[in-house]
Amino acid sequence: MNTISDTMTANKSRQAATMQGETSAQDSDTPSLSILMDDRKASRANAAKASAEKLNFWYGSNQALKNINLVIPEHQVSALIGPSGCGKSTFLRCFNRMHDLQADTKYEGAITLRPDNVNLVGPETDPIEVRMRIGMVFQKPNPFPKSVFENVAYGLRLRGVNGRTELAERVEKALRAAAIWDEVKDRLNESALALSGGQMQRVCIARALATDPEILLFDEPTSALDPIATAKIEELITELRSRVTILIVTHNMQQAARVSDFTAFMYLGELVEVDATSKIFTNPSKKATEDYITGRYG
């Protein structure tokens, strides 16, 4: 049985391993809860990976996003919470131009991707190029009705990777990163639809990771899954932080509290408040935020 100090030491070394290159003074030998606080403080010094500037969005004549200004820090998990219809999924889908698949949508403002300062929603930017740099995992697991291998390899094939060995290598790497290699390594050529819901979702995550996206978008990734599968994916999300910037939309506030470093609260298409997750859930600045997270919807 682990003592408290055993667990804390394990956490400390794990976090040190994932925080590659981040400096934070971990000079005390006795682990303490302040590790998490230092982690969060150090992360506040992270560079921005993307920033939304004066972003507005319309479905036809209906304005769904109003003047959003939000910085997405690199190598952190940022969560978007808010009631139904607040625009969080709409905002998420601006990042990979999924709205372009529908008619009569309009973007205004910018989402600037660093470091090359591309405006993701600009009319001059090709949506296909955007989607090749920004990956997405959807609410209901949606693997292709192909084998597990082909699912993960599809993104690579689109990018011209066709050599068998290279594909096999990169597929394995992606499946390992998605913490599902051990479960599927003997069934790579079987249909992905034969897996359980949680496994399918991890294969979808592997599929998105295979192409090394710069930002990975999660649209309520566990709302269709049971608690154990949910826990595995939450664990995965916190680990993936070190390799990719993550933006997650979730209905489940406890999930946002568990996995994210920063939480943004949206309401009726506007950004109400954004701050470190620990601050939002213990003492938010805006009453509207507090009312929402404590269940006072009036």
Added chain:
Amino acid sequence: MAATAHLTLEEIRKGLSWRKQLDKAFTVLGLALLFCCLGILAILFFDLVRDGSSRFGWDFFTSFPSRKAENAGILSAAVGTMLIMVVTALVALPLGVAAAIYLEEYAPKNWFTGIIEINVTNLAGVPSIIYGLLALGLFVYQFNFGQSVLTAGLTLALLILPIVIVATRESLRAVPKAIREAAYGLGATRWEVTKDHVLPYSTGGILTGLILGLSRAIGETAPIITIGALSFIAFLPPSPVTGEFPFLNFEWLMSEFTAMPIQMFNWVSRPDQAFQANAAAAGAILLGMTLAMNAVAIWIRYRFRKKISW
């Protein structure tokens, strides 16, 4: 016990028995109607078979039409029908699938495409003789294809095009949006999404649609009469496969032809009673071919549905 809002068990049972009776009555009615229709079809079929029973045999299949009923066979008609079906399929499939893909995946949803869609569906209801007249003017005279297998194939292709388009569109629509989103999310272009994901999973529905279309085309008489199918053909179109290079020739396309419905019509209208048997036999065979094609369509749909479950 005091009166309560909910029903007691006796009250529930009393009301339920009437509803159950209605339920049973509808089931019985439905079954009765079904057996009626199937019964009529079965009676027709057996009637044909019985009338034509004297003619069934290898000779019937391998003989050309002749003045004498006993010697008359359906060789040229059967071959003609099959060749026409080949041309029809080869023309209708790519055209229909491409049109459906365009309408479903590419076309913007505006008033213009709306009009196109309405017209496609309406075309299915156009009387087939109109297609014959169109073909006569366009293919036979304008393009100078003559009264040939090619003309017949093109005409029937046009006839079944709406069926193929509609069936294809339905299959394309059946592919869940989630699959498309996943593919787009990985950076696929619209064509890649269609080619790699939508089309492969729609194949079952598309083939089913095609075969259903063909099984309709196989029995169409009016258009091919209009374009001038002859009824007494004592020869076969030239074989498409020859012994010398380039091993394929297309002369058969331009050859004159006959088809099963024509042959039947011709025999039925003869005063000689003996030919009725021939007509009946040919009819039974035609009906059998149609049923067989439908069965193949159903089997294909079943096989494809088993492989892919969303």
Added chain:
Amino acid sequence: MLADAMDRSDPTEPHTSSLVDESVAGLRMHALEMGALVIEQVACAVRALVDRDPGLAQVVLVRESRVDQYEKQLDRDSLTFIALQQPVANDLRLARAIVRIGRELERAGDEAKKIARFALSLDKANEGDPVLAVARQLRHMSALSGSMLRNAVRAADEMNLELARSVLERDAELDAEFAAALRLVMSYVLQDHRFLRPTIDTIFALKGLERIGDHAANIAEQVLYMLGQERREADAA
């Protein structure tokens, strides 16, 4: 409605789920009852001391177990609330504050108990008894600390920020009172050594009242905490 007209946190606002409201109301009600009980205990203990009423002192001693029960109940209920409702922000702060307030009240009740014990152990007042000499200060300090306790409990019940702040300010006054009373008692005992034992007891009683004031101040701090306005402490680990 989700209005952000005022950005002040209000833990008393009702939730969408009435079950949560009931749980929170239950917690606050218990804390209020316990507060009322402890206030009563303190008042009785001091009166027993000043008026030399052993009967009253006995009552206080007997009631002390109820104070302990309240504290345990509050602790349990708060834990259940946190486990079942997963509260965040102001609800979470309220749950934690209630436990701490319970603890402070329990300690104040302990002080009252000790004062009641002194009252029991003192003999009838004799000439020169230090208790008589400082009776005025005792009464004054007990009024002050009693009123601080009452105000702190009221501030917690009403979520009254200004009232809580005023309690914090009066703590300094109570400390000054204590220092003055202490000097008086010391001067008295230097004059006459016979009353050493009752003098020591008196000093302890005075200290007890001062500590009750401290507990009241701690309760007031928890009110600030619940309202999200806690004093900025130096950054502790």
